[in-house]
Amino acid sequence: MNRRRRLALLGAAGALATGCAAPGRPGGAGSPDAAGSAGIAAAPASAADGALPVGIPRVTEEVPYVQTPQSVVDAMLALAGVGPGDRLVDLGSGDGRVVITAASRHGVPGLGVELDERLVALSRQLAEQAGVQALARFVAQDLFDTDLAPYSVVTLYLLPEVNLALRPRLLRMAPGTRVVSHDWDMADWLPDRSLTLPAPGKPVGLRRESRLHRWVVPAAFEGAWRGRLAGERDATLVLSIQQRFQRLEIEWRIDGAAPVGLPAGGRTQARAEGDRVSLRLGAGAGAPVAGLRLRQGRIEADLSWGGGPPRAALLQAV
Numbered sequence: 001m002n003r004r005r006r007l008a009l010l011g012a013a014g015a016l017a018t019g020c021a022a023p024g025r026p027g028g029a030g031s032p033d034a035a036g037s038a039g040i041a042a043a044p045a046s047a048a049d050g051a052l053p054v055g056i057p058r059v060t061e062e063v064p065y066v067q068t069p070q071s072v073v074d075a076m077l078a079l080a081g082v083g084p085g086d087r088l089v090d091l092g093s094g095d096g097r098v099v100i101t102a103a104s105r106h107g108v109p110g111l112g113v114e115l116d117e118r119l120v121a122l123s124r125q126l127a128e129q130a131g132v133q134a135l136a137r138f139v140a141q142d143l144f145d146t147d148l149a150p151y152s153v154v155t156l157y158l159l160p161e162v163n164l165a166l167r168p169r170l171l172r173m174a175p176g177t178r179v180v181s182h183d184w185d186m187a188d189w190l191p192d193r194s195l196t197l198p199a200p201g202k203p204v205g206l207r208r209e210s211r212l213h214r215w216v217v218p219a220a221f222e223g224a225w226r227g228r229l230a231g232e233r234d235a236t237l238v239l240s241i242q243q244r245f246q247r248l249e250i251e252w253r254i255d256g257a258a259p260v261g262l263p264a265g266g267r268t269q270a271r272a273e274g275d276r277v278s279l280r281l282g283a284g285a286g287a288p289v290a291g292l293r294l295r296q297g298r299i300e301a302d303l304s305w306g307g308g309p310p311r312a313a314l315l316q317a318v
């Protein structure tokens, strides 16, 4: 799809802002302050990772330069829960506002990655004006050439197919990494949380609102696991876990003698929050509960039932 048609299509849905194409790029509309006229909005994003060209994540179509309104930047950082210990990367950083705000309001170091050198120069200038040049760094580079490993928070304001191309890389980041995207989702990797907020300052879009999505990168729980339940002579917790992103289908049973009050087995659904999962072992409010944490290739489980103290189990993959 050529750019004009693409922007027209996206503009018809009216969800995103008017933008100018990245200056200097083929088909670009000019400088960062010479706003274009087309809106971009919801193109369907339904492909699964398997539908993407294997090993060719680079996206050839440009992502227009559109600024996130400051109120929406603030909401993105709140949704990401940025705080001490975080390192943020904004992929396609425009004038650097997300990184500069993270640094100036939250004291969080960050990197803005932006193809357009003029926007990078502007970002550095704005960071200096804000007095956060030591925390807010910018590089002129393709976001797909960026090592994401050092970061605990990723922010995006790209396009649906770029989000999808990035998705496998995001899923390889450390469990617990938060990803926040302005307007666009990740197809069948459903967000953990989404919200819509008014964005009167948005350059275009019929509704003048922004949609934000948040994901937490899940640990890889899938597989079969077993481990002895501490404090019991002969009780082993056995888990069989199927995983689709953060959604888990967990079959569990106790091999040996199930302690009184703990059902001998069952099946339940749960949601991973990074490397942690909470689940109920049975129905009803008084059902036993379990907390799982995946660390260094093992699952640390804590089971509580019948008002007694939690019992631990260290589960190995089998």
Ligand SMILES: C[S@@+](CC[C@H](N)C(=O)[O-])C[C@H]1O[C@@H](n2cnc3c(N)ncnc32)[C@H](O)[C@@H]1O
Binding pocket: 022, 023, 062, 063, 064, 065, 066, 067, 068, 090, 091, 092, 093, 094, 095, 096, 097, 098, 113, 114, 115, 116, 119, 141, 142, 143, 144, 156, 157, 158, 182
């Ligand atoms: C919609 S703007 C978002 C700007 C900023 N993050 C914000 O929210 O205000 C997207 C930016 O991504 C940049 N961009 C597009 N493709 C890129 C790529 N492959 N690598 C790095 N930056 C890219 C564009 O130049 C543009 O500035």
